[in-house]
Amino acid sequence: MLALDEFIDTPVRQLSLGQRMRGDLAAALLHDPELLYLDEPTIGLDVVAKARIREFLQAINVEQKVTVLHVGANRRPRAIAPTDSTYVQTLPHRVKYQRSLRNRIWRPLRSLSEEYLLMSESPTNIANYYNGWENYQGLLIKAIEPLTAEQLSLRAAPHLRSIGENLLHIIGARARWFHRCMGEGGDDIAAMTLWDRKESQTRSAAELVDGLNQSMQLIQQLLARWTPADLEFVFKGTSPHYGDYALSRQWVIWHVIEHDLHHGGEVSLMLGTHGLAAPDL
């Protein structure tokens, strides 16, 4: 596939960039590696040469089960082939391997879609998957911003959370999942993990709006930083509710979304029950 016979007898210094890369790839594969690390393998090549390299990488991944770690210019490293139990944590300009990779239990992927190799079309962060979350919060804030302390204390039944308690619960849950579970955010977010405790103080509408905005700001920063590969990172720990848990970042993000929306719906119903304007979806 590399068509080496076209230039097999040509001195290296006379080869084109694309020919050198094809030669380099052949040399890199001489010892049948499990993992092939490529630093900008298509940089400087024309469209045809790029396509040829990508086609070759896809073929060796699928046919020879070689895992390919592909780093592109101005982009974060892209791992081709993680399995259920492995991941690569990607950071600008460096790659941090999980222990399982160092221990060589990284295994090639059984199949590979072409998109993995088309780096220019691959998302570098996950923000676009969650567009709309911030907008939903905007609708919620619009509804609660004008509420008085008395209105925030309204509830539909004595055993159910009040409007204010539901909002404190939304903020507290965000903080616990993002800070305690995933280790993100500073002291401000850490303090919010306690906002929905029974002994916690009540908050004004302005404080609740500020809590929602601060926690959402952190969430948006993280969504803009995390890559699709980061979604598979697994957090392990123990909690009173979940016991010993092993939850992926993807699961945590989804859970915070459903928690936000579910309790947002409860807030909405309480507002409506008391004749107050509720978020209009």
Added chain:
Amino acid sequence: MSETSETLAFFTQGWQNYQNQLSIALARLSPEQLALRAAPDLRSIDELARHVIAVRAGWFHYNLEEGDENFGAFHEWDEPGSPPRSASELVSGLETTWQVMQEVLERYTLSDLQSTVQDEWEGQTYTYTRGWVIWHVIEHDIHHGGEIAYSLGMHGLTAPYI
């Protein structure tokens, strides 16, 4: 990164789990319980569930052009004058509409999310990205799911625990 990260398949598990919890809560309700509402001017539990199902069909069938006519017919479930549904019909409606949505989520990629569809509403044409539509159905499902949960809770009935 697994293959699922490139499509929206990773949404399906969490979303389906939410629906399952909602279905479990609805499945045990009698017609009288389904008719309960938080206030006279608000939707009943049955009406909320039918609204969730109908809106799914509306966006996925008439805007994203997915599913067959039977799927599209669910859109009529919350039209004025539509009959109440039994718990088993509601659970079946959630499950049937979910099947179509799940197939779409497993097929759509990020580039699909960025493509647009048009919608007409009260004589005006609106343009939405498919990503907006997907998100809107998610927020609609779960927001009204929360309303169902609260309606159940205030009447002493078991609600989904999130």
